[in-house]
Amino acid sequence: MIVAFSVSPSGERPAEAGNPPSSAAADSVHEAVAAAVKIVRESGLPNRTSSMFTEIEGEWDEVMDVVKRATEAVGRYGSRVSLVLKADIRPGHTGEIEGKVERLEQALAQHSD
Template identity: 75%
Template sequence: MIVAFSVSPSGGAPAGDEPDSVHTAVAAAVKVVRDSGLPNRTSSMFTEIEGDWDEVMAVVKAATEAVAPFGRRVSLVLKADIRPGHTGELDGKVERLERAIDRL
């Protein structure tokens, strides 16, 4: 499965951070994802991670917990593509899209 998720704190900023910035909290979450060893990529709004259900959800939970100290609440947005028996789709889907664009 591939999960695209975004996690951020609200209700307070850590000392020294700009009130409107969540980059330190997001960095903590992304570090958890990268340290997991699962295929992943981060864009300006979402982090995508690929693996089986239990391992992906464990990483999402740990990333969410890493953000918790940065605010009184945590917001999690999650979208999942559950496709049993398929791997390598984090890149495969994009490669197929690029080939389709090239044919246009």
């Protein structure tokens, strides 16, 4: 399966080690997103990140475990977490994170002649 997901914090960031809480709305979310992407990349599963989503490919349980851990990591940056998830569940197929794009590029090349 391939899962495309986006996760971001909102609300006040909990105080850490004596630092006052801060508003996630006032701060950039790049640190929270970096924490999530780090977990995805360290998983060893095929993945890619764009400006809006991170895609990850693998078996259901392993992909969902990574999404859960990435969401928990973002949770440290706010009192709430927003998670958007889209899944392509196609048993028996692997390598589709690259394969789908390759087939699209081939189709585009055929139509440009």
